[in-house]
Structure formats: C-alpha cells, structure tokens
Amino acid sequence: MTARSSLTVVLAAGEGTRMRSALPKVLHPVASQSLLAHVLDAAPHGAGAALAVVVGPNHKAVSDEVARIRPDAATxxxxxxxxxxxxxxxxxxxxxxxADDLLVAFGDTPLISAETFARMRAPLANGAALTVLGFRAADPTGYGRLLLEGDHLVAIREQADATPEERKVTLCNAGVMAFDGRLALEIIDKIGNANSKREYYLVDAVAIVRKMGLEAVVIETSEDEVRGINNKAQLAEAEAVMQARLRQAALEAGVTLIAPETVFLAADTTFGSDVTIEPFVVIGPGVTIGDGTVIHSFSHIVQSSIGKNVQIGPYARMRPGTSMGDGSKLGNFVETKAATIEAGAKVNHLSYVGDAHVGAKANLGAGTITCNYDGFAKNKTIIGAGAFIGTNTSLVAPVKIGSGAYIGSGSVITRDVPDDAMAVERSPQSIREGGATRYRELKTRGKKPKEG
Structure with missing residues (x-):
C-alpha cells in the first residue's frame, strides 16, 4: 500500500502584540527553541511530506527561521x-x-506532537473529509465547543453563540484540522465572511462538510498539548510543561537527575548512559553529554560537546564552541568559550579558557587566563599535551605552549614556549627589613589612633 502524501500548512503570520515584544511571537523560545521550530519539528517529515508556512509581510526573521529548521518548506x-x-x-x-492529506497547524502551539498529527490523519485514510483536534478543558470558558452526534462532529459553536446547554460541553476546539487534500480547496473556498468582523473562519468548515454530505470527526488530545501562546504568562506555562516532558524523558533514558525540578534542559539535549546531573543546572541548546559524565550543581552549558566520564563544575560556565574530551575536567568557577579541551586535561578552578586548544592531560592551575582579545581581534592559545600551567598565569594570545612545558606560577607569557621547556616571568622580589614599620609610621604620623 502506497503511503499517503501530506501537506502541512503552519499559520505563523500573527503579530503577537500581547507578547509586548519586538520579537515576532512565534520566535519566542521554549526549551531554547522557538515556538515555530517545535511545530515544524513535529510536522510530518520525509518522502511525500510537504510543508508550507504562512508568514506576515514584514517577518523576514520568521522566514529565516523556517529555512533554518525545515529547508524543504515553502513560505x-x-x-x-x-x-x-x-x-x-x-x-x-x-x-x-x-496532497492526500492537508494538515492545518499554528506556529504558536509548541507542545503539539508528531504522534497527534499522525492520529489526525488516520480518519482521512478511512473516508473522513475533516478531522478536528479537540481537548477536554478544565475551564471551557471562551473556547469553541465541539458538538457531537455519536462519533460525528456536527458543529463548532463559539462561546458567544452557544446555548446554556452547549456551554456545559467541555470538549473544546484546539483549532488544528486535517482535511482530505482532494477536497480541501473546495471546502475552504466555500467559507464566507458573514460575521461581525467580516473575516473568514476555518471553524465554518465543519458546517460546510456536513452540507456536502461528508464526514467530520474529532480526535482528542490533552489540554497541555494544544496550549496556544499569546502572552508571556502563557509562554512561562508552556516552558514548565515542556521542561516536565524533557525531564521525564531524560529519567526514562537513564539519566540521574538528583532534583529534577531544578534542572533546565533544551529540546535538543542528548545524553549518553549513566549521566548524572546535580541540582540547579541549566543546559541550553546544542549540548551533547557522553557516558558517565557528571554535571555538578550551578553549571550553565550551551552549544558544547562533552565526552565520556567528564566532570563539570560546580559553578562552571561552558559557552558556545566548547569541546571536552573523555575524562577531562572543568572545576569550580571555570568559564570556557570556543575551547577544545582534550582527553584527561584539567582546568580545576577559577580560570578562563577562550579561543584555545588544550592538549591531552594538560593541567591548568587556578587563575589561569587565556588573554584572547586584544581590543580588535580574538587570538588563539595552544597548550600542548601534558603541559603544566602554574596558578595565576596569563597566557597572552596568540601564543603556543609546547607539549610537556612547565609555566611557573604568576607568569605573564607573551612568547611561545618550546616542548618540555620551563618558562617563568616574574619581577625580582625585594625585601626591605623594617619597611612595614616605617610605612605604618609614615601613614599615621600626626594622626590620632582610631578607637575600638
């Protein structure tokens, strides 16, 4: 049997004025991914699955997001x-x-799933002309009600037009629909604008399908899945639902979350086996975490790759472009950016490593800084395998520290250091006997001693 083809039309032209933001509504993030991206990811993929996104006239940023997420889509x-x-x-x-099936979805419903789209298409394969997605609302006030006769949908009644009896119905319209693609244009073209706003409403398709002697059915889902986002409060609610989903999926995949409710994940976070994440960790987009790795508390990670058996934190910040080799370590109050830290290397505490390559089993002492920016351009630091960088060292890029080299504590290194060499840069230490006493006398001469 040949698989049915589909076209998903995603409506993303709204201004979202209630968001009170210059950012188009559908580009606001949930779990570090735009609302629109979630919907595009859920829409059917692969052979026979076409995608069209309807955008506003001045929303190039939305079109760009469509092209980034689904290059196969038309706008x-x-x-x-x-x-x-x-x-x-x-x-x-x-x-x-x-297309055999026409799906109509909305760019501001980030919690909808691919499974729900598939369930909506199933009745079309069995002869229905229209499938409407519904949900049981805890409080149906304001929603259109789905009125059924047996298993058949006979009308969508808006709140203002509903009778007192119809308003008792809790089965509500989510807005998402699936049409028999061969009939879709005929049905939608019949929709008129005989209403107070003189607008063309998709909900009228149900009555038209009935007049044509065709079947309309309802598929139910949870209220959470069809949450639309119109303001920042609803955005926060959707974030909470999404985070609960992501945490549950991580736990089911074997990730140890010691205090799940304190951990924030991105939609694209991937985990190996036996990963442990301690409380109060934030993981942004583009992060992969290998087997046996431990992320200690209060760490923040974005766009980074973490190998196997790595220790991160506590209080570590991994910025974009960080790559951690197997068995490497970032300790307390370490920040990285565009840095490759190879297997077994350690950056234990109070350090900044940016635009750098740290060789295998190198050790960077506390307070090591790669001085990567000269006020005009970023420059790279290369630290060879097995090098030892003493505490409170500044490596002024561009600079290369050879494999097995040793840098004395407190040094400011501005020139390359060969393999297995030792570099120490310090001013000579001078000691002046009795100097502290003389200094205090100078500073306090003619002054009354402080009381207490």
Missing part, C-alpha cells in the same frame, strides 16, 4: 489578516498540488 505571505481560512488560502498554490 507564503498573508498580506491582510482576514481570518484563519483566509490565512490558509495564502498557501493556495501548495494546496492545489493535491
């Missing part, structure tokens, strides 16, 4: 905002190609 502009059906028809060109 269409909705120049005027005249309702949801009008928005769908902005993608008429794509719809007219005649």
């Amino acid at each position: 269409f502009i909705q120049a005027e905002r005249l309702g949801t059906a009008h928005a769908v028809l902005a993608a008429r060109e794509a719809i007219a190609r005649g």
Whole structure:
C-alpha cells in the first residue's frame, strides 16, 4: 500500500502584540527553541511530506527561521489578516498540488506532537473529509465547543453563540484540522465572511462538510498539548510543561537527575548512559553529554560537546564552541568559550579558557587566563599535551605552549614556549627589613589612633 502524501500548512503570520515584544511571537523560545521550530519539528517529515508556512509581510526573521529548521518548506505571505481560512488560502498554490492529506497547524502551539498529527490523519485514510483536534478543558470558558452526534462532529459553536446547554460541553476546539487534500480547496473556498468582523473562519468548515454530505470527526488530545501562546504568562506555562516532558524523558533514558525540578534542559539535549546531573543546572541548546559524565550543581552549558566520564563544575560556565574530551575536567568557577579541551586535561578552578586548544592531560592551575582579545581581534592559545600551567598565569594570545612545558606560577607569557621547556616571568622580589614599620609610621604620623 502506497503511503499517503501530506501537506502541512503552519499559520505563523500573527503579530503577537500581547507578547509586548519586538520579537515576532512565534520566535519566542521554549526549551531554547522557538515556538515555530517545535511545530515544524513535529510536522510530518520525509518522502511525500510537504510543508508550507504562512508568514506576515514584514517577518523576514520568521522566514529565516523556517529555512533554518525545515529547508524543504515553502513560505507564503498573508498580506491582510482576514481570518484563519483566509490565512490558509495564502498557501493556495501548495494546496492545489493535491496532497492526500492537508494538515492545518499554528506556529504558536509548541507542545503539539508528531504522534497527534499522525492520529489526525488516520480518519482521512478511512473516508473522513475533516478531522478536528479537540481537548477536554478544565475551564471551557471562551473556547469553541465541539458538538457531537455519536462519533460525528456536527458543529463548532463559539462561546458567544452557544446555548446554556452547549456551554456545559467541555470538549473544546484546539483549532488544528486535517482535511482530505482532494477536497480541501473546495471546502475552504466555500467559507464566507458573514460575521461581525467580516473575516473568514476555518471553524465554518465543519458546517460546510456536513452540507456536502461528508464526514467530520474529532480526535482528542490533552489540554497541555494544544496550549496556544499569546502572552508571556502563557509562554512561562508552556516552558514548565515542556521542561516536565524533557525531564521525564531524560529519567526514562537513564539519566540521574538528583532534583529534577531544578534542572533546565533544551529540546535538543542528548545524553549518553549513566549521566548524572546535580541540582540547579541549566543546559541550553546544542549540548551533547557522553557516558558517565557528571554535571555538578550551578553549571550553565550551551552549544558544547562533552565526552565520556567528564566532570563539570560546580559553578562552571561552558559557552558556545566548547569541546571536552573523555575524562577531562572543568572545576569550580571555570568559564570556557570556543575551547577544545582534550582527553584527561584539567582546568580545576577559577580560570578562563577562550579561543584555545588544550592538549591531552594538560593541567591548568587556578587563575589561569587565556588573554584572547586584544581590543580588535580574538587570538588563539595552544597548550600542548601534558603541559603544566602554574596558578595565576596569563597566557597572552596568540601564543603556543609546547607539549610537556612547565609555566611557573604568576607568569605573564607573551612568547611561545618550546616542548618540555620551563618558562617563568616574574619581577625580582625585594625585601626591605623594617619597611612595614616605617610605612605604618609614615601613614599615621600626626594622626590620632582610631578607637575600638
């Protein structure tokens, strides 16, 4: 049996004025990924799965996000905002190609899943013309009600138009729909604008399908999955739901989360086996963590690769471009950026390693700084395998420390150090006998001693 083809139209043209932000609504993040990216990831992929995204006329940033996440997607502009059906028809060109199934989704519902899209398509394969996604609302006030006769959907009744009896219905419209692709344009083109706002509403498709003698059905999901985001409070609620999902998935995959509710993950975080994450850790986008690694408390990690059996933190900050080899270590109050730290190397505490390459089994003492910025450009520090960098050392880039080299504590290194060489840079120490006494007398001469 040939698999059914699909077109998913994602509506992402809204301004999102209630977000009170210059950032388009669908680009606000949940779990370090835009609302829109979550929806695009959930939409059908692969052979026979087409994707169209409807954007506003001045939303290049949204179009760029679409291209980044789903290069296979087409974008269409909705120049005027005249309702949801009008928005769908902005993608008429794509719809007219005649996919078997047409899915209509919204760019501000980040919690929707690929499984739900698949469940919505199933009735179409069995002869239904329209599937509507519904949910049981704890408080249905304000939602359109889904009115059923047996298993058949007969109407979507908006709150303002519902009778007192209909308002008791808790099965509500999520807005997401799936159409028989061969009939979709015929159905949507019949939707009129005979309403107070003179707009074209997709919910009217149910009545049209019924008039055509075709079947409309409902697929139910959880209220959480269809949360739409219209303001920052709802964004925070969606973040909480997503974090709970990600933590549960991590736990089920064998990750040890000592205090799960204190750990924040990104949607794309990947874990090896036997990983342990202590309380109050934040993991941003683009992070992979290898087997047996421990992330200690109060660490913050983004866009970094961590090998096997690595120790991170506590209080470590890994900025973009950090790569940790197997068995390496970042200790207390260490910050890295664009740094490769090879297997077995240690940066134990109070150090900054940026734009650097640290060889295997090198040891960087407390207070080691790679001075990578000269006010005009970033420069690189290379530290060879097995090198020892003493405490309170400044390595002024560009500079290379050879393999097995030894740098004395308190040095400011500005020139390359050969393999197995020792470099010490300090001013000579002078001792002046009785100098402290004379200094105190000078400073206190003519002054009354302090009381207490």
